[in-house]
Amino acid sequence: MDAVFSAPWRPGKHPANTMRLLSAITFLMLFSTAFGAGAAPLPAPHQVDIPLSGGTLHAQLYKPDGNGPFPVVIALHGCGGLAGHSEPVLSRYRDWAEQLLKVGNAVLLPDSYGSRDLGPQCRVKERERRVLARRQRVDDIMASRQWLVQQPWAAHDRISLLGWSNGASALLWAVRPQSSSRSVEPDFRSAVAFYPDCRVSAGLGWSARIPTLLLIGAKDDVSSPPACRQMIDGARGRSALTRIVVYPGAYHDFDRANLPPQAIAGTPDAALPEGGHLGTDPEARADSQKLVAEWLAR
Template identity: 80%
Template sequence: MRLLSAAAFLTLFAVAVAADASPLPSPRQVEVPSENGTLHAQLYKPDGDGPFPVVIALHGCGGLGGRSEPVQHRYRDWAEQLLKGGKAVLLPDSYGSRELGPQCRVKERRILARRERVADIMASRQWLVQQPWARQDRISLLGWADGASALLWAVRPQSASRKAEPDFRSAIAFYPDCRISSRLGWSARIPTLLLIGARDDISSPPACRQMIDGARGRSALARIVVYPGAWHDFDRANFPLHAIGGAADPALPERGHLGTDADARADSIKRVAEWLAR
């Protein structure tokens, strides 16, 4: 076979790089009907008619958007990774839809993981099954911190809804607060993966381990991965490890440590892709 000339090779390489670097579709706001009004959500959808697998992605207590952007970089990063894999991503805004800001330091929360946020998950699911571009049999859940806690409530057998058939395909929870669920005999009706850092001092790795271990034998597949040396927010890109300072930032927990763990982040990206492909 004749070899390409250097010039031809460089031309083909440049075209390939340009194609790979082509901008991804931007999110668009959609309105999701719910029992308590309208739920605003940001939708990332591949080009074309589909149908596409969909991930409902659930923000933490800091909220979905930033000061000048509808989706914080940490969630946009994950949404874009999933989008590259051919999945649509729906990010419901549980706080902004109710004209609320971050809830991390609110003592008496009006939006509870086990109540309002589960309702938002179910409303999102009901909206998606009506969209012709969405694969009804491949709608999964992905959540972080408070959003992951809501996910744990939503996948319990007691939360099943006849209106949401077929059920969610799978679920992935990043560092939820498992303390209540572990005491209530948690189990899941769909395959659920939990990812947490061993040094997380905001959530509780021991409670999460106890919760998953306690579900064996009476639950759908439930697995936990505890990353040695990793803290809260370990999957967040380019976020140096630091202790939460004394400033009363409503978008941050009151105390603890946050920061990227490169090895844990890389492994979690791989595991998320594999779990969603089940």
């Protein structure tokens, strides 16, 4: 799989870099084992309630057995929401959460829409109730971190962010230097954004205060690969480590399992964007799994 890289991360010869590389290799070996056939299904997550200004943020938590402390990934759903009709976590997010859990991470999935008694936000009009990525969803991220640093089982210095689409857009706002919350320390460890909408951030001189990886398909016509590249390129020299990977031939939702490539136009599903294409790209999906494992193990 050929990918287009920007601001690549390469381990150096310093002993600390070597140790991080060995840690990443070990993590990848464990991660590969977790993907193996015949793995026993994991138990369902349990709901936790997180204090939020003006209400309560409901979240689903996957946590390894034991007392920890465990590294934690805050996973941020896309515009279709977190839950399905009969399941608290849609399979696309459960797939990632269970894989991360198997290699020792706790995974917290805040429900930004259900907590506000709202459904999917993909096709919400200007005058309807909306949850904004740059406001309410950033509030959810910060509230989740505040809650996690109060949990004795959480490794407070290894809390990372992982987001998809609208959740990834919220992540981009949350990692900007201007969004830092000094009342909660330490900061997030790292962040991974799957196909965010970068168009606004690209025009605002975006930069990140923590290492941030962005993954997107070259054929993504829901988000904008050129805007994401412009955003990442523009952050060079005034940002924490940033990297973009653009997968040739891949559409939006390329990491979602068993989704044949398809056009969205004409579908009535409110949990889908109004236009563009979606679909699994097996090679991009496999490569992104490896890159996420490496990034979180840094």
